[in-house]
Structure formats: C-alpha cells, structure tokens
Amino acid sequence: MSISAEPSVDGYPLSFTPVLKRTLWGGRRLGEMLGKPLGAEQDYAESWEIVDHGVDQSIVDAGPLKEQSLAQILAERPEWLLGPAWEKRVGQTGASGGRFPLLLKYLDCNRVLSVQVHPDDAYARQMDPPDLGKTEAWYVVAAEPESLIYAGLKEGVDRQTLAEAVEAGQTEQVLHSFHPSPGDCVFIPAGTVHALGEGLIIAEIQQSSDTTFRLFDWNRVDAQGNARPLHIEPSLAVSDYQAGPAKPSSVDPSAEGWQSLVQCDKFTLRALSIGRRPIGGDGRCVILTVPHGTVVLQCGDEERELRTGQSLLIPAACAECQVEPTESSLLLAMGLPDETV
Template structure:
C-alpha cells in the first residue's frame, strides 16, 4: 500500500506517518426525521433509529455546514469530513482537491410522497442570500412497493404558464411525467428538473453537497391547523429547465459482470456492480462506495472489510485500488 506524503517543513514523527496512511473510511450516519419518513432505514439498512416512525434520510457521506460525517474507526476516529479536508486535503481528494467535499450520499425512506421540487444550478445558487451549490442528483431505487410512482420531468409541451396554472389550481400532477418505479431503476435529475419521489420507495441518492431546494407543490397537504408548508413557486419556475421534458429510468444489465456506468455528468459518475468482483480506486481520486442490498467484501492488501446492506465507505484518493467481492443477489454502487 502506498503512502502519500505532503511536503512538510519539519521531520515527520512515526505518529505523523501513521496518521497519513490511507485506509477505507467509515462514518456515523446523520439521521433526519421529517413527515414523509418511516422505519425502513433501521429495519432494512441497519441505521440506529429510535422509536419514532418518521426517519426519512440517512446522510452517509456529508460535508455541509453543521452536517458532518464523523469517522468511526482507525487513527482518524472522531475526525469530521471537514477536518480531513483541512488537514489532509490532497490525501483525501487527490486530483479533485477542493476546500469542500462536493458530493453527498444519502438513503431515503419515502413512506409518504415527497413534495414536488426543483433545484437550481451552481450559477443560480451562488446568487442566493445564503450562497450554496446547485443540486444535480441521481436516485437508485433499492426497493419499491407495487404501484409506487416517480415523478421526473414535465410532460412534453408544458411551459412556464402551464406549470404555474397547474400549481395554483392544485393539479400539478397533471403536468408531471410519471412512471411506476421498480427496484434497480436509476433516475438522473440534473439541476432544473421538476421532480418528486412517490410513497413506498427506498432510495439511495447521490447529489451535489447542497441543501438548496425550491418547493413547487405539496399535494395540497395541510397541518392540523389547516396551514400548508411554504412554497417557492416563483423561484421554482425561474430555475426550471423547460427543455428537459420527461425523464426515463436507466437500468443496468443485471447479468453483466463488472462495473456499469449508470450516470456520468460534470458533477459525478455513478457506477453499479451486481455480479462477481472488480476493483475500484488507485486513480488518485476519492471514491464513495455503498451497498444498497446484499453483502460484499472490500479487500485491501492488509484487511478484508465485510459490508452489509446500508454500509458505506469513503476511499481516500491516496489509497491503492481495492477489490470488491459480491455475494449472490447483492449490489454495490460507487461514486466519484
């Protein structure tokens, strides 16, 4: 295993050398509770949820303000992802060196339908009162109840006036493209795409590290006092890409061996493997690895790490290539 050294102005101690040795990083999940959550994050993915039935999101790898992944093992235990960026940037990021971690991996338990949303581009996000990145994202459907629906994009011919009228008249679903979701579907949602995740879905999501969301429509829901959640209709329409049109799901070939690319864009590359074994890393870039279903073993030159459904790892850019060995009926996703 190689060791990547910075250029210090002093002699490194043995402790410093050990602290710079790359190893697969595991983090404590950051759990989020909302009205549309359930209990699948604990029951299916082993997350440490409480007794409530509104656990909606498990943020697996995150560096966004106060939301920080914290290392759970090894000599960096207790360090946040922001700490690693500050103290070991090249070690962690390699060719993608940056002062923030650009991606956020999460799991979602969509027990109820989410609001209809649209995310801005980076350029728009930079102009907001509290600047943030835009948000391009992709979903991988881990499980779906029969009849569960994805809303992705607008129907052909829908323009700003038609969208506004549908929202204001409480019939937004009439202009949204939709399809029944199935396990194994991947849905790519570039910034500017109107979308919503329907009820009954367990989803792995990779996105830009951003919390910038404009809520366009909330299905006419109200709380006990008859008040609905805040909407951002003007901002939503302003950032919507009306040329995008309907979005179709992407599916990997489940009989194929090795990595298959599901999404490749200027923000991230998402790949999947569902059979046999293959390598990842060793290219001076960080890699996020997660197991949405089944079991896999991550093999380095010094250890074997057993991974089960819901486990995620961040492989530092300084790490040599590792091998992933999958058990039958398993799936691994990697993102960089």
Template sequence: MHAPLRFQPLFREYIWGARRLGSVLGKPIGDAPRYAESWEIVDHGADQSIVAEGPLAGRSLSELLRTSAADLLGPELVCNRFPLLLKYLDCDRVLSVQVHPDDTYAQKMTPPDLGKTEAWYIIAAEPGSLIYAGLKQGVGPEELRAACAAGRTDDVLHTLQPSAGDCVFIPAGTVHALGSGLLVAEIQQSSDTTFRLFDWNRVDDTGNARPLHVSQAIEVTDYDRGPVDFQTPQDLASGGQRLVGCDKFFLDRFGGTAATEVGGDNRFRILTVVAGQATIAWGDGNSMALPLGQTALIPAAVGQVTLTGSDPESVVLCMGMP
C-alpha cells in the first residue's frame, strides 16, 4: 500500500438534493433529479468505499483495514473501522434541523455507533443562503421542546450567512441545519446517527414525512454550546491554514500553486479538491492528478507527499486524525 488511493463515490438521493454534484464537481451521477450527497471516503457497515483503480481496485475500505491496518492508518492508530467519513453535499433545499449524539450516548444505542462531530467547508453559496448553527443564547430544553411542538424550531436557532471559503465546526450535541443554495464538503466521524427535530413540514414523493426523533434530540443537545460562529483560520508553518482542530479530526486548507509537503508522520491523510485542481507527487517520480471534486486517501505507508495546486485559485482540503 505505497500509493494514494482513489475510491468510487457513493451517491445518496434525498429530497433536498439537486444535480450540482455532477454539473459543478464532475461526479458521475445518473439521471435522477435529486442527488444530495457523494460519500467520498466511508467505512460504515454496508456503506463501503471501493478502490477505483490500481492493484487494489475492487477492494473495500473495511477489507484494507482488516488486512493492512498499520500501512493504512499508521502503527499508532487502532480502529475497528476507518474513523472518518468525507462527503460532498448539494443543498438545493434546506436540510432538516437535527442534532447528533456524542460517543458515550451512541455506544449505548442498538446497534452501537460512534458519535458524530462534523465540520462544513462552504464551496459555493447562493445569495441569501443560511446556515443554522447552534441555539440562540438562553435557549434550554423546555424552550426547544416548545418551539418544536409549535413548528417554529427555526425561531430558537442561531443563523449565519455563509460565503465560499467559510468553515463551520459542529461538535456532537450542536443543533444545526444547512440551508438551501449551498455546496458543501463535510468531514465527520464515521457515523450515520442523526436525530431530527424538525423537517420543515415536508413530505417525500409518496406523501410521507420523514420520521422525527424529538425526545432523543432534546436529550443529547448541548445547551451550553450556544450560538456557533465561523471558524477563524490559523496559519500553519507549512503555509496552509488549520480550519478545525479537535480530538476527532483536523481540517486544513492549502491554496495556490506553492508546493506543500503533506504527511510523513506515520498517519494517513485525506485530500480533496474544492477549487481548481491539484497534483500529488510521491516516491521516485510518481504523481497523480486530482481534478475538482476528486478525493485521495494517502495511506500512512506512502509517507510524505508533495501537493501542488494548478493555479492561484486552487484549494485543497487536508484531513486526518490528531
């Protein structure tokens, strides 16, 4: 396992999606009208990333972890599944108001799961787009329950007006929703546990509303968190910027045409291109092109790679474990 890995994307069709995963990011979507998510890196039960090319083509991420965990993750990381999940989201309509549990709560569920701390990077935002991030100051469980019962959940939520390049960090327990008109890259723990508080009174094509989980959501909400603001980038010695650093993952941003050394610390990296395109170089003259919307997993065994953007507007996100 001595080369970067690219995987086949997994697509999700939800009522809030559209077609920008294909028209903007170049994903091989089909003819359906509402592709909401492209899961780029995933190892979660039956949802598996499959290697797209090279000698490991056709192998699942879980299989690679079972057979070559130290080469993939690094010798110091011990996980029973790949710990992170990367996806792209096309938010043509507002998403449901929801909250995710932390690890302690999720481990008590049936079946057990990880909690879900996540971060959003805004690739594109239409004028007037909103993000709902955290509760307004002073909102507690009774106020939240009353707002849900009255169908006015958005009244108690803090809102942000995002632009391309903004980043929002959503720790487990934070009530949130992505608004309409957004194209987003999301990094999160490898979990699919969501408790919905409110779905804007929508029904699907068959007239059915999606289930809500108000009691569980109110139970797992962190009422001390309060309003959430955009992340403040912190400059890195390597020339990039750290957008998020927490105990679950880090999220860095590299831009422009300057060559940047990434990895080399016996830990894996995930690289994805959110503007322009880039090239990864490693070993003795090996290289891989990464177009817009493409993702590569750099196994720990690959060592340090050189990342180079194709033009001044190129932006690459780099993610890994602390």
C-alpha cells in the first residue's frame, strides 16, 4: 500500500470521540476541566483519547473517515497511518495480531488509585490472552497541595520486603512518594510499582495494553464489605527491584521550542509551550493533546484551534504541519521511536 493513500484523505488529522471509563476513584473533573461529555454519574475516571484495544476503539468523529475505528483504519491503511516501517511499529500481541501500539488517556484521580505494577512485553506475551506489556508516562495537569504520587520502590526493597509489607497492609511504607506539581512528568517503565494519589489530573501515554496487576488497594471494601481482587504473586514476579525510585522531570513553561520529556523504546514524549514549530511530514504518525490552553494547528491551507482536553492523531501520510501554543498554553506530542521492535 502506498503512503500517498487516496486524495480525499491526504493531510487529514484524525479526531476521535473519547471513550469514557467509570471506576470507584473517578469524579467529575474530566468534564469540568477538560470538556469531556460526561453523563450524570459522579465517578468518571478516565477518558481514553486514542485507543485500539479490543472492544475499546477510538471512532473518528469528523471528515472522510468519520465513524471508522482506529483498528479499521490500521487494517485498511497501515502505511498511511504508521509510515513505511509500519510492520515494525504495529504492536504484535501473539495470537491476537497487531494493533495501534500507543494509547493516550486522561485520568481524574478523585481518590487514590490502587498500588499496581505492569508486566513487560515478554511476560505479557505468555498471558492468556496474550497482550503487550505496559510502559507509560504521566504528565501532571493539575494537583492539590497534598496530592501524592507513588513511583518505584525505596532503595533496598527486595521481593521479600515488598511481600511482607503487602501482607501487613503497609505497602505504602516501602514505596517512594513525592508531592507533584503541575508540569511534572514521571516515566513509569514496566515493572515499576506505582499509584496515583487523590486530587490529580493526569495525561498518560502508554503502550496499548490494559494489563494491570493490583498489588494493594489500601484495605478498601465496598458497601457489601467486599475487597477488589488482588494479583499479589504476578505483581511480585514482574516488579523491578533494582530500579529504585522514579523521580519527576518538569516542563519549563518559559522555554522556547520542543522539550524532550521521555525517550524510550516504546514511545517519545515532547512538550511545546512557546514558539511555532513544524510537526509531522517525516513518515511517522504523531499524537497531539492540549492539557491546558489553546494551540493553533495549521495543515496546508487549513487552520484550526485545539483547546484544553482536545487530542488529534496526525497520520504518517500527512504533510508537515505547524503548531503554535497561545500564551500560557501547552502542547504534548507523542510518537513512536525510530526503531520500534
């Protein structure tokens, strides 16, 4: 298939209807702060912006490909979407075949999330059904003064120490934690024990996987006295006991041009707060999202504004575009590394 695709879709950034998720730790701020179309419920926890994972599918909401899913577009136009090296860039997941390899979401942490850990690709491939591993990164959109992030084990914590802490209901005592600020970025490789605390709004980029092992749930029970299931043995098996604490980096809002936040073998993450810069046009797709403010996107003769909470996927076939945040705004750009194995 040629990357030029058919003329009707050349240069066509894709916007999608968000997939909303409700859980016990959600709230209302995805609507209040990010403009997501919530119902009347009080527990909206996640807005999956760009996703191709089983029944969870991003559906195009405008343009020539309207109502097509991301999975359908990948199946019919793999090179148009991912570029000439698309076969390397598709996430291979054993018998389940390939999928778009990245997932972008926003989270409203109205309550502290469970302590959890994700496997790497090798472990996840052996699961039934097989899946991708899950390496992820968080950008802190908003935080309360007392909000905490738990990221990584304290120095010297081994498997036995972690297991004993979990058994005693004191897992937090062996976790590294800190008070985050808006603009912080935290990289969470597979195997990192972690939890997001109460009062956070997070933009998360990750591998397209929903494989999570719950290690500890703060001794919570529901109205009937039932605790949520834990996955203690798999968690202990996949946890990284050598990496130590995961510490944040921060976006500099006064810096002009792109700031590199994460570069790993699964994805790249950059931020832009000042300046007009080119994006796309290099034979690779890129995901854009605006955690706050307004960003002007120009593709050819078409100019549009991306507002707080809006996201786009620019296919590899698109010509080079230009992006420029307005004052006090921020753009996050996510893509695949040069070599995706």
